[in-house]
Amino acid sequence: MSLTGTPFLLTAIALVVLALALPLALWTKVxxxxxxxxxxxxxxxxxxxxxxxxxxxxxxxxxNGLFDTWGDLLGTGDHVKAAADLGPDGTGGKSLAEEPKVRQPFRPASDARMGPGVQETQLKGRVSGVEGEVYVWLPPQYDDPAYKDRKFPVVEVLPGFPGSAKAWFGTLEVNTQLxxxxxxxxxxxxxVVAPRTTLLGDVDTGCANVPGKVNADTWLSVDVRKMVVDTFRASDKPEGWAVAGYSAGAHCAARLAVAHPDRYRAGVGLSGYNDPGAESASLTAKTPELRDANNxxxxxxxxxxPPHVALFLSGAKGDGYEGGLAxxxxxxxxxxxxxxQVPDGAGGxxxxxxxxxxxxxxxxxxQQLKAG
Incomplete structure (x- = not known):
């Protein structure tokens, strides 16, 4: 039974009712x-x-969209099939333009709480060695005949840690709002594209490549990106791509945008941080070298x-604002x-x-992105 599905919610409600009814019915009859x-x-x-x-x-x-599966909750989920050393650019020396197309089949998202129009697929990252779900929402203009020759800009959205790829649609209602x-x-x-970011159970990957452990950066900035470009009428230019996240996902978004101006023109961080050491479970906080390289x-x-990239960083005092100013x-x-600056008392x-x-x-x- 899915951890986030309606059946589990209804089961929990039924158990609460049963737990209340048992003492009322049996307390004096034992x-x-x-x-x-x-x-x-x-x-x-x-x-x-x-x-x-x-x-x-x-x-x-x-x-809050914290845990997507039982494996995420118990820290036993492992979506890494291989973690080769892919070099500084995370491609392993491959020319992605010469790689075969990755046209992925999609189906309507199984979780109705994500709202209408969200599609999902299970992607096997050819370069990263990561396998996980990816959710995609297409704008209302996508099927408009007037836009049939248009390539659309893309925003890759990332949750915090722990966090579910569904959260931007289910909790933040990005599709309903937009x-x-x-x-x-x-x-x-x-x-709008939401890929899985919890890849190693109870370890925050920091959306980085750590040879022998995980190639989370390549999963997000190479495999997911190529699949979206090959499957949909999506821009393949850096000025047509942005990455956005909140909390630990905000750190990821800023890091990815700064690291790959050849893939993203803009990055959005909501209540994020710079130093990976701010997240005790982060894989990139294990050594001083990793901390500096991913800050x-x-x-x-x-x-x-200096990278040609635009950053939008928000946060309250003591929760991302000072880091943004730095x-x-x-x-x-x-x-x-x-x-x-998020005003004090706005909700934390x-x-x-x-x-x-x-x-x-x-x-x-x-204002930052252009259509393809």
Whole structure:
């Protein structure tokens, strides 16, 4: 039974009702010696407490998109089939233009809470050695005959850690919010892509390549990107691609955009951080070398050539704002950085805050990206 599906939610509700009904029906009817009666009543109380805890977990998990599968919850999920050393650019020396097309079959998303129009597929990354689900939402203009020869800009969206690829659609309602804005012409028609980012159970990969462990960077910036370009009418130019994330996903988005201006023209980080050491479970915090190599602030400070990329970084004081200011101070043209302060009392580090920022983020992205 799926951890996030409706059947599991209904099962949890039924168990709570049963746990409440049992003591009411049986409390005074338990027979046997005193010790047996007390033990039976204790079991009923513990059962009630356990079902209440499960119910709270289900509601919180569904509301925040934390764990997608039982493997994610238990830390046993492993989506890495190989982790070869792919070199500085993460391609392993391959010319992606010469690689076979990756035209992936899609089906309607199985989780109805993600809203209408979301499609899903299971992708085997040919270069990264990662396998996982990818969700795609197409703009309302995609099937409009007037746009039949148009290639659309793409925004790759990343959750926090722990986090589900579904969260941008289910919790932040990005598709529900953006569709009317696109229909009114308030923002550009974007393809929105949400790939799996939890790849090694209870370890945060930092969306980086660590030979022998995981090639998360290549999964996101090479395999997923190529599949989207080959399967849909999506721009294949860097000025047609952006990456956005919240919390740990914000760190990933800034890092990926700074590392690959040849693949992304813009990066959006909501309540993120620069130093991977801010996330104790991060694989990229294991050594000083990895921390520095995957810190977007230090990447900008040490870049031989400033990357041609635009960054939108937001956060409250003590929750991403100061880090954003540091990145802005370190940036040199053609790198541009916009820092937005989330007001105190706006909701803290949570999905409600990030959901409210979605319209402004995509208005900004409309100014940064171009159609193919």
């Amino acid at each position: 027979r046997g010696p005193g010790l047996v009666r007390q033990a039976a009543r204790l079991v009923m109380l513990l059962f009630a407490q356990a079902t209440a805890i499960v119910m709270v977990f289900v509601l919180v998990n569904n509301a 569709k009317p804005m696109m229909e009114k012409g308030e923002i550009a028609p974007f393809i 977007p602030l230090k990447m900008l400070q040490h870049a031989a050539t 990145v802005k101070q370190a940036a040199k043209p053609p790198t541009t950085v916009q820092v937005v 580090h949570g999905t409600a805050v990030w959901k409210r920022q979605v319209p402004d983020v995509f208005r900004w992205l409309t």
